[in-house]
Amino acid sequence: MLLELGLFITLLAFLCEYVDSTLGMGYGTTLTPILLLFGFEPLQIVPAVLLSELITGFLAAGAHHSIGNVNFAKDSVHLKIALLLGVCSIAGVIFAGFAVINLPVFYLKLYIGLLVLLMGILILWHRNSNGSFSWKKITGLGVLAAFNKGISGGGYGPLVVTGQMLSGLKGKPAIAITSLAEACTCLVGVLFYFFANSIIDWQLAPYLIVGAVLSVPFSAISLKKITEHKLTIFVGIAALLLGFFTLAKTFNLL
Numbered sequence: 643m644l645l646e647l648g649l650f651i652t653l654l655a656f657l658c659e660y661v662d663s664t665l666g667m668g669y670g671t672t673l674t675p676i677l678l679l680f681g682f683e684p685l686q687i688v689p690a691v692l693l694s695e696l697i698t699g700f701l702a703a704g705a706h707h708s709i710g711n712v713n714f715a716k717d718s719v720h721l722k723i724a725l726l727l728g729v730c731s732i733a734g735v736i737f738a739g740f741a742v743i744n745l746p747v748f749y750l751k752l753y754i755g756l757l758v759l760l761m762g763i764l765i766l767w768h769r770n771s772n773g774s775f776s777w778k779k780i781t782g783l784g785v786l787a788a789f790n791k792g793i794s795g796g797g798y799g800p801l802v803v804t805g806q807m808l809s810g811l812k813g814k815p816a817i818a819i820t821s822l823a824e825a826c827t828c829l830v831g832v833l834f835y836f837f838a839n840s841i842i843d844w845q846l847a848p849y850l851i852v853g854a855v856l857s858v859p860f861s862a863i864s865l866k867k868i869t870e871h872k873l874t875i876f877v878g879i880a881a882l883l884l885g886f887f888t889l890a891k892t893f894n895l896l
Contacts, residue, residue, distance in 0.1 A: 648849050651677075655694065655853030661876075662695075663702040663861030664868060666817035667799030668880070669695060669854070671761050674754060675884040677846070679891060684750045686843045688793075692831040694850035698858055699825025703818060705862035712818030723780060723811075724819045727802065728826030730784025738793035738831075740838075750793070751892040757790060759885030761800040765878035768804040769871065775810030788827045798824050800881070814865060 654676060662669035670691045677687045703724075707714045714721045783805035787798045799820050806816035835842055 647680075651846065651849040652853035655850040656857045657853075659694075659698055659854035660857040660861050660864075662799060663698065663705075663821060663858055664817070664864045665799075665874065666803035666820040667761075667765065669698075670798065671758055671800060671881055672884060673850075675758055675888040678751060678754065678888055682846065684754070686846060689832065689835040689842050690844060690846035690850050692828040692835070693844075693847050694854045696825050696828035696832055697851055698854040699821045699828060701855060701858045702861060703822035703825065705858055706814075706818035706821065706865065709862045709866060711862065711865050712815040714818075714822065720815050720819055723806070724822040724826075726777075726780060727784040727787075727819070727823030730781055731788035731823070731827035732830050738789045748892065751888065753793065755885050755888035755892055757885075758881050758888060762878045762881030762883075762885055764804060765800050765874060765881060768808060769874045769878070779805060779809045784823070788830075798827060817865065 654673065658669045658673045661667075661672070673691060674687055678684070703712075703714065706712045712720050714724070783802055787801040787805075790798055790801065802820045802823065803813075803816050806819065807813060811819070
């Protein structure tokens, strides 16, 4: 890989993970379509995104706990929700892994484009929603979001964060819980790809990991200070645009 392209991907991972760890969404949802537009294939992108998010998810969860954005103390409700979401991830990610390996590239790109487009709509539609807490909703969200993460590298945060908030949780703990649960989801996904397909190209992984890890401390501090409303709108609009561009390229319109 050219040095200039590697540096660009590192910076892109930094920015996407900064938004993701600050708002709980936007890393895979944003990064995957951009890398597709640069000509990388899904089997190059998805495992590398999962590996980088595995590392940064645990780091971000620890940073959010340390700074007071969430309480992951033993027996806390926040920790129980994160663990439930992590357990739900197993079935979703494994099923998605089989889909990625066996489906034609065209349909993967089509799904990713439609998924990103839908995520943008959901982010904007639910930005001001509130609801009562429901363990059933949390469980269903965990399985569906894990499938999305496994098949596209993205789509987890938008569903889980908005779902938790619709289920009665406040924004800051919902975002931190998503970081921890997503790390568990990514662990399952990385292990699946590692054992199920030995020919996966991991060349993107070092660049994504370095960029994403560097963003973590800035994200934890920003979540303490930043207004969620503006970032929610930004990520929603960005997802809509990227979804349109990905679909356009899938159908050779660009």
